[in-house]
Amino acid sequence: MKISARNVLRGTVAAVKAGSVNAEIAVDLGSGDHLTAIVTLGSCTELGLEPGKPVVALVKAPWVIVMTGDSELKLSARNQLAGTVTAVETGAVNAEVVIALPGGAQVAAIITKEAVKELGLAPGVAATAVIKASHVVLGVPKA
Amino acid sequence: MKISARNVLRGTVAAVKAGSVNAEIAVDLGSGDHLTAIVTLGSCTELGLEPGKPVVALVKAPWVIVMTGDSELKLSARNQLAGTVTAVETGAVNAEVVIALPGGAQVAAIITKEAVKELGLAPGVAATAVIKASHVVLGVPKA
Amino acid sequence: MKISARNVLRGTVAAVKAGSVNAEIAVDLGSGDHLTAIVTLGSCTELGLEPGKPVVALVKAPWVIVMTGDSELKLSARNQLAGTVTAVETGAVNAEVVIALPGGAQVAAIITKEAVKELGLAPGVAATAVIKASHVVLGVPKA
Structure with missing residues (x-):
């Protein structure tokens, strides 16, 4: 897959905090840098986001x-x-x-x-x- | 009304899932294409979003x-x-x-x-x- | 501090409505203009957002x-x-x-x-x- 987003940051899910519509996901970028993402709860479940899971963070x-x-x-x-x-x-x-x-x-x-x-x-x-x-x-x- | 957003997609509300601050709205674009939008609960109420309602989805x-x-x-x-x-x-x-x-x-x-x-x-x-x-x-x- | 966001609007918090992950903040821009912002609940707490607090709203x-x-x-x-x-x-x-x-x-x-x-x-x-x-x-x- 190729993607137009200039920023493709690899990391690992550090924490998941679920709300009623959205979830807040903390991502460990592995070298002291951290990133927080808000995704819908539906995405959180479908992607199986849980601590330790490798993820890619995309930011235009x-x-x-x-x-x-x-x-x-x-x-x-x-x-x-x-x-x-x-x-x-x-x-x-x-x-x-x-x-x-x-x-x-x-x-x-x-x-x-x-x-x-x-x-x-x-x-x-x-x-x-x-x-x-x-x-x-x-x-x-x-x- | 004219609007600068390049993307103006017409559809119909398919589903509404309300949270405490936001609501997730599924929009049927009418030809097999679907779009999901997150709006504040206040907007959801003011716009009277409910299944079957015609809507326009704007995306810059x-x-x-x-x-x-x-x-x-x-x-x-x-x-x-x-x-x-x-x-x-x-x-x-x-x-x-x-x-x-x-x-x-x-x-x-x-x-x-x-x-x-x-x-x-x-x-x-x-x-x-x-x-x-x-x-x-x-x-x-x-x- | 200098910041690249073109829009830096000064105002005062008028209201805070907290959800489970996000909070909706109403900002009084002081001359009849109002602005609403959605921030995470964590940010809301850390920034001590409450009615009367002076804030700056940044929008790219x-x-x-x-x-x-x-x-x-x-x-x-x-x-x-x-x-x-x-x-x-x-x-x-x-x-x-x-x-x-x-x-x-x-x-x-x-x-x-x-x-x-x-x-x-x-x-x-x-x-x-x-x-x-x-x-x-x-x-x-x-x-």
Whole structure:
């Protein structure tokens, strides 16, 4: 299978918290990095999500917010992955920014080129990828 | 009314499953295609969503993931609409890909042009549009 | 802190409705404009969200749908902010549209340039920014 989502992060289910419609899934990315995903309860059951299960977390690049500098705000977004910018490719309106995490995983974000300028994003700059739990798609290998 | 969302899919509510904050709505697109949407319980009540009600499902093109080939993954995304690519328009960073479903509906996705190359997307190629239920906005005609 | 989200709206928590996994937060933007956000219950607790608390609502521009004209549809999206277009910047595939709200806040949307044409978006045109509650990230100042 090939998939257009720029971010395909491999990990293991660490915890499952089921609600009435949705479930919150904690994913261990294996090198100190963690990701939380909200999926429907139906998906949770069909995919057999339970602690220890290997999963893939898919996140489209336009769903990632980039943050730099000391944060004077606490955010509701469950996922705030701190790393270092490794690449910036600029288009007419948007730009793609790649952030490498300490454990080796890379997260791509599509943001406006205006934001790239304001945040001073360039290779080597420290930056954090912010991802809402409801924006993460989980996948499991077919049995 | 005119709306910027590229994807405006007409259908009928097939089922409603209410939770404490959200509700999961199954929409029959009328030609074998189905779509699931998660909306707040408040919206569900205000829109009077119940089986048989005609609805419009709105999905912005950047919220659609495109997948090709035999899937060795099962995904948590409720909506995986298989069809055929009918158009690809490429920009500096992004590209718009249109997928026609068997029933005649069309789904547009905005993905990176890098993904278009990797997936070999071109008119005639089989592809699947993947859409999270929480990314679908529902609309009903005003009474 | 600097953040790539184009939309940073300041307000005050007006109401909190907790579910089993998520919570629905109503935010008063202070000049008649309101915004609803869905965050996980965990975030709600950690951020100490309760009526009267100052918050910042973050929304990425690609998550905003733009609507014009008399709406013959009622939408499930909790947030429908009516205002006036103040700027349109067009790229190869996408365009950034800025809508000023009556209270002075501005909302930026990234939509396809095709949609800009179809909706006749230009400075001075009345338009509504549509934002799903699950697409709003909330932030609070660190104690």
